[in-house]
Amino acid sequence: MTSGVFFCLFFVFFFFFLTCDLLHISFTEGAATVEKTVVVDQGGLGNFKTIQEAINSIPDQNTQWIEINVKSGVYREKVSIPASKPYILLQGNGMGSTVIDWNGHSDNSSPPSNGSIAAFPLASTFDSATFTVLAENFVARDITFKNSYNINNDAAVAQAVAALVGGDKSAFYRCGFQGYQDTLCDFLGRHYFSSCWIEGAVDFIFGFAQSIYVSSSLWSTIQGPQPGWLTAHAKVNDTSEGGSNMTFAESNCTGLGANRSQRVKWEKALDPKQLEYFVSNTFIDKEGWLAQQP
Ligand SMILES: *[C@@H]1O[C@H](CO)[C@@H](O)[C@H](O)[C@H]1NC(C)=O
Ligand SMILES: *[C@@H]1O[C@H](CO)[C@@H](O)[C@H](O)[C@H]1NC(C)=O
Numbered sequence: 001m002t003s004g005v006f007f008c009l010f011f012v013f014f015f016f017f018l019t020c021d022l023l024h025i026s027f028t029e030g031a032a033t034v035e036k037t038v039v040v041d042q043g044g045l046g047n048f049k050t051i052q053e054a055i056n057s058i059p060d061q062n063t064q065w066i067e068i069n070v071k072s073g074v075y076r077e078k079v080s081i082p083a084s085k086p087y088i089l090l091q092g093n094g095m096g097s098t099v100i101d102w103n104g105h106s107d108n109s110s111p112p113s114n115g116s117i118a119a120f121p122l123a124s125t126f127d128s129a130t131f132t133v134l135a136e137n138f139v140a141r142d143i144t145f146k147n148s149y150n151i152n153n154d155a156a157v158a159q160a161v162a163a164l165v166g167g168d169k170s171a172f173y174r175c176g177f178q179g180y181q182d183t184l185c186d187f188l189g190r191h192y193f194s195s196c197w198i199e200g201a202v203d204f205i206f207g208f209a210q211s212i213y214v215s216s217s218l219w220s221t222i223q224g225p226q227p228g229w230l231t232a233h234a235k236v237n238d239t240s241e242g243g244s245n246m247t248f249a250e251s252n253c254t255g256l257g258a259n260r261s262q263r264v265k266w267e268k269a270l271d272p273k274q275l276e277y278f279v280s281n282t283f284i285d286k287e288g289w290l291a292q293q294p
């Protein structure tokens with residue numbers, strides 16, 4: 001572990017940090033039809049006052065896209081979409097306008113040290129998540145997921161997840177993820193993040209998922225002089241499930257800060273073919289599931 005101060009993570013994650021002119025791979029959302037819309041409004045002008053009530057109203061084994069339209073406001077609730085409720089589109093009114101905020105945190109109980117993914121959900125880190133989605137085919141747009149446990153207060157730092165994404169085929173457009181330690185648990189499945197904002201201080205993106213982040217910002221909020229940690233690499237062994245590695249590459253950047261002469265030595269220079277392999281949507285989407293979502 002790089003950190004002696006914090007209890008860092010036991011996750012390996014599969015994540016490529018992309019910069020600059022890779023925007024050409026961005027994806028246009030909106031192909032599938034939404035069959036039904038329910039409105040959540042704190043002021044009582046919608047169908048429900050809380051997001052969880054709206055989720056609970058969706059039948060198990062749902063097969064048609066249902067939009068949960070969440071009006072502006074800070075929703076102080078812990079929200080969970082179980083695996084039995086696929087095809088939900090969670091639509092907010094803007095990253096800065098619709099916010100789901102809770103302040104759960106881990107009790108720092110020991111995680112399993114044997115690398116067994118099946119054992120991880122037992123760990124309290126996962127239970128700390130403000131928002132959890134375990135269903136397949138989930139889309140979120142224009143909404144912020146926040147865990148405020150270690151934001152603007154003096155509580156001892158603990159793992160406090162803002163969002164846990166554990167279902168296959170999930171896409172996030174213009175979403176915010178705010179936390180301090182362990183903000184975004186990109187847990188399992190294939191995920192797509194477009195124009196998102198992810199902030200934290202310690203290991204703030206982690207998990208076993210296979211994901212692409214396009215045009216997204218990763219914002220380290222740690223106060224100096226210590227460094228911030230995007231993640232903690234903890235591959236159990238070469239063959240373990242989720243074992244993968246991280247590549248940091250930079251391509252065709254321009255403007256202030258684009259001068260690479262003093263970059264760290266381990267930054268990769270990928271040729272266009274290698275780059276295409278990592279950033280192509282086929283990396284997560286060979287069968288075209290993204291195009292079949294709303
Ligand atoms: C790993 O540890 C967890 C918790 O201690 C246990 O439940 C699980 O069976 C273990 N898995 C293996 C493969 O040993
Ligand atoms: C790698 O770790 C997994 C558990 O995650 C274990 O089943 C496997 O035997 C390990 N392989 C080696 C070569 O140590």
Ligand SMILES: *[C@@H]1O[C@H](CO)[C@@H](O)[C@H](O)[C@H]1NC(C)=O
Pocket residue numbers: 238244245246247
């Ligand atoms: C890590 O990624 C590089 C490509 O960047 C690849 O050549 C290498 O085989 C990978 N290593 C492992 C252990 O997956």
Ligand SMILES: *[C@@H]1O[C@H](CO)[C@@H](O)[C@H](O)[C@H]1NC(C)=O
Pocket residue numbers: 259260261262
């Ligand atoms: C890049 O930075 C180096 C070292 O600061 C400097 O010598 C070089 O002129 C810069 N290159 C460009 C194109 O600005």
Ligand SMILES: *[C@@H]1O[C@H](CO)[C@@H](O)[C@H](O)[C@H]1NC(C)=O
Pocket residue numbers: 251252271272275
């Ligand atoms: C970098 O930009 C040049 C000119 O726009 C382009 O020809 C080249 O393919 C780009 N390289 C990559 C790796 O995208």
